[in-house]
Amino acid sequence: MNRYGRRTLALELAMIAGALFVAFPVYVLVNLAVRPTADTSSPISPTTSPTLDNFTQAWQQGALGGALANSVLVTVCSVVIVLAVSSLAAYPLARVTAHWARGTYLLVLLGLALPFQLASLPLYQTMRDMGLLGSPWALVLFYSGLQVPFTVFLYVGFLRALPPDFEDAALIDGCTPLQGFRYVVLPMLKPVTATALVLNTVAVWNDFFTPLLYLSGSAQQTLPVAIAGFVGQYVTDWNLIFAALVISVLPVLLLYFLLQRSIINGFAGGLKG
Amino acid sequence: MSRSPHAKRLPRIRQARTTPPWWFALPALLLFAFVVLVPSARGVYYAFTDWDGLDPHFSFVGLDNFSDMLRDADATQAIWHTLLIAVSITVIQNAVGLVLALGVNSAIKSRNMLRVFLFAPAVITPIVTAYLWRNLLGPDGAVNSLLGAIGLNGWEQDWLGDPDLALWAIVGVIVWQFAGYSMVIFLAGLQSVPREVHEAAAIDGAGPVRRFWSVTRPLLAPAFTINLMLSIIGGIKLFDQVYALTGGGPGHATDTLSTLIYKDAFTLGEFGYSIALAVVLTIIVAVASTGQYLMLSRNERATS
Secondary structure: OOOOOHHHHHHHEEEEEEEEHHHHHHHHHHHHHHHOOOOOOOOOOOOOOOOOHHHHHHHHHOOOHHHHHHHHHHHHHHHHHHHHHHHHHHHHHHHHHHHHHHHHHHHHHHHHHOOOOHHHHHHHHHHOOOOOOOOOHHHHHHHHHHOOOHHHHHHHHHHHHOHHHHHHHHHOOOOOHHHHHHHHEEEEOOHHHHHHHHHHHHHHHHHHHHHHHHHOOOOOHHHHHHHHHHHHHHHHHHHHHHHHHHHHHHHHHHHHHHHHHHHHHHHHHHHHO | OHHHHHHHHHHHHHHHHOOOOHHHHHHHHHHHHHHHHHHHHHHHHOOOOOOOOOOOOOEEEHHHHHHHHOOOOOHHHHHHHHHHHHHHHHHHHHHHHHHHHHOOOOOOOHHHHHHHHHHHHHHHHHHHHHHHHHHHOOOOOOOOHHHHHOOOOOHHHHHHHHOOOHHHHHHHHHHHHHHHHHHHHHHHHHHOOOOOHHHHHOOOOOEEEEEEEEHHHHOHHHHHHHHHHHHHHHHHHHOHHHHHOOOOOOOOOOOOOHHHHHHHHHHHOOOHHHHHHHHHHHHHHHHHHHHHHHHHHHHHHHHO
16 A cells, blocks of 8 residues: 555655745745845846845844844743743643632633734723833733633643642642642643643744734834834835845744754644643 | 541541642733733723723714624625635635645655645744735736746736735735645644554555545544634634735725724724724634534534
8 A cells, every 4th residue: 555656756746846836935035035136137037146235234224133032032931921820720720620610711711712803902002001012021911811711721621631640649748739730730741831832932923913013113123023114114125125034034944944843743732732 | 546647637638639729820810811801891892982092081882883884895895805815715725735734644755854844834924924925926026927937928917916816815825824734733633544444444445535535534523623713713813914915905905804903993093993893803703613613513423
């Protein structure tokens, strides 16, 4: 059944052709990013005299360094907070069988169905009244709450499939509940924590709508907002814009190809979690 | 003698073991309430007012915002676009994803590399891929150059500037980016199909098509549930790509509920009306997800 015959070869070639089709935009992206503005030949013909000028110019004029630092700050803080509070919350929500626990869990699941568009306008007013607009901390606060339902959902599903015997043993040995959580429950949650880490990091890093509302016009922008502002400012200079796009994509793709196995498992893992 | 205090303590320990303290849930619940629950509830309330977002004085207008919506051609069009985009993405992205997953799950030698490559676009920031495609799909862009290079000059278009094409161009960009995501989820489902079941069916004389339909497809039901749910809800909420590719244009040809909510609130200052649109969006998401959940859980039960 698994012999490598002529049909398998045909399939192999067809799949590679598909992959080239997917890669084509990335080729154009890089091709135009290294091209001097004066070069107006077809976007698909390879650039003859490549230059890195666009990159240095984009880096300086787009303030991309600061935006990159802000994106890292917002993503790291939000993901750490959301993983900490959600795993801690999932412990009683998965283990306690009383009515309040079931009711609370259902309320949290309701959050999965509510689109962020509904909450984001009233919350915008609240953030404005608290003087948090323009601050990356407003975003950290936002994502720490927004990602709770999904993350709690992953943790509760995983915890319910684990036997409670280890925690029980720890409590009988005199652990406080918090120590039991820290030293017994949390280590067992490692696989689902990896999934939640990947999915939350990608979601927060890539988000555009909320930082557009909370940070636009301020000096403290995240990478997606900085890119949007840059495109607005240099509308016609696509070589420069493409250099900025490459700069913003590079860290993500490097990380992806380094950690591809765990990242793909993280995305597929949402299925089992 | 030493046994009696032990025996006395036992019930207390039993109680401790069944209940991790409730306050463990408190930090998460407070954040969730502050960011999601309370603002959503307030949103529903503002949808029945004429609030402009600033003035503390506003009045209750009942269902006016919703009846205005029915008369507002931009709004009804945006609702239609939202549904059209969501359904098209769901169908095309999952069909492509399934074909890719079947290809990558075969005996071909490049399967591991292909899997990594085909998934890569899914991790790139959507706003970035959208700006990339905005150039590629332009009149002098790479897509037209490519069509010209293979002799299809007649197919060259201003893809995003043509009101009849722009919506489909957006759908194409989304499928390009996320078909690999569907593929990975289908692949996880495919790999859970035991090889022996396939071999048994082959020995019984079932061809590849029959084996897919009768053996693989039923076992893929959970992957279908996840994939359809992700793409339809993602399609309904779509904002970033539309904002970057067309900004809702040309005219209002690609406005969706999300772009209209943004424009009405932040360029026109009509917060009440904008939030009423968000309520409609919420209802569509709720109907789509419950409908899909009911249908698919019935299928899963019927086939397993």
